[in-house]
Amino acid sequence: MKIAIFGVGYVGLTSAACLINDGHSVIGVDVSESKVRMINEGKSPIFEPGLEELLTLGVQEGRLVAYQEIGDRLADCDIAIVCVGTPSAVDGSHNMGYIAEVSRQIAVASVSLPERARPLTVMYRSTMRPGSIDKLIAPIFRGFHGPTLSKVELVYNPEFLRESTALKDYYAPPKIVVGTIDGQPSATVDELYGNIQAPRFYVGYREAEITKFVDNSFHALKVAFANEIGRICGREGVSAKTVHQIFVSDTKLNISPYYLRPGGAFGGSCLPKDVRALTYLSNEVGAETFVLDAIMRSNDAHKRYLFEKATEGAAPGAKVLLNGLAFKANSDDLRESPYIDLARRLLQAGYDLKIWDPQLEPSALTGQNLGYSFAHLPEMTNLLLRTKEQLVEAGFDLIVDARGDAASLGLDGVPVAAINSLP
Ligand SMILES: NC(=O)c1ccc[n+]([C@@H]2O[C@H](COP(=O)([O-])OP(=O)(O)OC[C@H]3O[C@@H](n4cnc5c(N)ncnc54)[C@H](O)[C@@H]3O)[C@@H](O)[C@H]2O)c1
Structure with missing residues (x-):
């Protein structure tokens, strides 16, 4: 050539x-x-x-x-x-x-x-x-x-x-x-x-054009993240080298495609709590970890974005089904679930909300799970539908799909806003 x-x-x-x-x-x-x-x-x-x-x-x-x-x-x-x-x-x-x-x-x-x-x-x-x-x-x-x-x-x-x-x-x-x-x-x-x-x-x-931006930003993020962890370790007398070895040895959850898919916000009983605690520790030892400090705010911004995406084209008053309330499928853990936050926003905005989460039994919740869920969504018991017949009878205008399996609900013809995997 x-x-x-x-x-x-x-x-x-x-x-x-x-x-x-x-x-x-x-x-x-x-x-x-x-x-x-x-x-x-x-x-x-x-x-x-x-x-x-x-x-x-x-x-x-x-x-x-x-x-x-x-x-x-x-x-x-x-x-x-x-x-x-x-x-x-x-x-x-x-x-x-x-x-x-x-x-x-x-x-x-x-x-x-x-x-x-x-x-x-x-x-x-x-x-x-x-x-x-x-x-x-x-x-x-x-x-x-x-x-x-x-x-x-x-x-x-x-x-x-x-x-x-x-x-x-x-x-x-x-x-x-x-x-x-x-x-x-x-x-x-x-x-x-x-x-x-x-x-x-x-x-x-x-x-194709955005590929390089994403790659380079991720590489820069990795360096900044690693250095922030290194600073915290340095101030706390922890061997950053050993921590690095342990971290990169985990190719299942750490150096892997997990936790890298654009979609839902993070939540649950561990990630938000531990990120907050690490930024607290970082502040205490003066490690100035700007990347870590921004994580919770970034997640909050994403929750707002998901609400806006979910309700695009559906006017307040519309009958909305939220498919999934616990922070992930096959769990009844509601602590810091981003979908509790989403449900609250939908109610506040005036949507006629019902929720489908068959794993969830409000009367069986205990401990912090019980306290968190009712404190943040006191209407939960009345919002949850219990049977497939109730689902079909409700006549929804929109399904907000946090689980990605709305098709299995049998509500053919109802528009679906998939919020757990962005197009
Ligand atoms: N350097 C890298 O490692 C790397 C890796 C991947 C992508 N990139 C990207 O590739 C592009 C080029 O990077 P680089 O490092 O090779 O840049 P560079 O500055 O080394 O080379 C760019 C060349 O373009 C020439 N030039 C400018 N205007 C011109 C014109 N009108 N006509 C002809 N030549 C002209 C300059 O004289 C220079 O020799 C950048 O967009 C960069 O971001 C660079």
């Missing part, structure tokens, strides 16, 4: 080197005169293990050449890969100036491309917010190409390399995510990555 790479920094040069290694020819385009000169001399403008050798090979074999402008060289290219920087703007958003500028250049350079079997694939690898292709890049292309983009195929493909192991990461990425206009595979991108084994996701532009 012949590939043009716009922006030959860390991402662009790594891609260039690996594509040369795979036998392709690469045109590098960069506004930096010094980078272009160095590349054409077979030297790498950055240090990355193994990079310079491949760039030198590319130049010696005539398969790598760099320019400051693309000119008419896109004519025989199969792909244009965009790797320009998206640095922070003063307000914290990404500065999209380089993306816009390079998109304009490619749009202009590709408008006069002759008819060909496959359109030119313009693949963006820079990190940019969801909506960037739809709202910024595609309109720039349409401005030059007209409303139908028949000569180009716009693709978003986030990059997951880590500097210092970038070449290895190129061949062994954690995943390949390809965002296209219809979420379908791109033949050109599949051909480009034909030799790479990794889980593949073909998705819409926005899901």
Whole structure:
């Protein structure tokens, strides 16, 4: 393949080197005169293990050449890969100036491309917010190409390399995510990555665009969390190293997909209580744990969000069934259940509420469970329906489904607001 790479920094040069290694020819385009000169001399403008050798090979074999402008060289290219920087703007958003500028250049350079079997694939690898292709890049292309983009195929493909192991990461990425206009595979991108084994996701532009934000924020969150735990341990004379070993050894609940699915708020008898107690301890020892301190407020915000999601399109007065009240299925533990909170909000907002939770017998509740539930939802006994006949007779306008099994209730035709797994 012949590939043009716009922006030959860390991402662009790594891609260039690996594509040369795979036998392709690469045109590098960069506004930096010094980078272009160095590349054409077979030297790498950055240090990355193994990079310079491949760039030198590319130049010696005539398969790598760099320019400051693309000119008419896109004519025989199969792909244009965009790797320009998206640095922070003063307000914290990404500065999209380089993306816009390079998109304009490619749009202009590709408008006069002759008819060909496959359109030119313009693949963006820079990190940019969801909506960037739809709202910024595609309109720039349409401005030059007209409303139908028949000569180009716009693709978003986030990059997951880590500097210092970038070449290895190129061949062994954690995943390949390809965002296209219809979420379908791109033949050109599949051909480009034909030799790479990794889980593949073909998705819409926005899901692909947000992937890197989510990944990087999670990595940052992990570092901040680990350091906050380290600070508390340090102040309490606990070995942070030992705590870390124990923590990461648990690949069932800790380092695992558990507790990472967007859906319900957390609750129950342990998580809220223990998070509060750890932030109390942290305050006491002056560990300044801003991430930990924010967890309860974040969960409260999520409970408000769930209420709003649940009642979208249902006016106060509507007959609502809440499917599930205990903090999880097959339990009658109501302590700090987010659904107690939801039930209270529904009542306060004027909905005609009933609740279905067959595991729950109010007269059998004891101890703190009894105290918490009646203190927070004194109407509970009258709200709970006991039989399937009562369910059918009630004539609900909406089911707010905390359990995810509303279909099994036999209330066909009643709209369901699923709040435990967000779409
Ligand atoms: N560095 C990483 O580890 C990494 C990993 C994944 C994703 N990313 C993302 O990839 C993108 C690029 O990152 P990077 O670290 O390679 O940046 P970089 O700053 O090293 O390189 C960007 C290059 O783009 C060039 N450029 C700017 N405007 C241009 C234009 N109009 N035409 C041609 N070239 C132009 C710059 O001169 C520079 O050489 C960013 O969005 C970044 O967030 C970076």
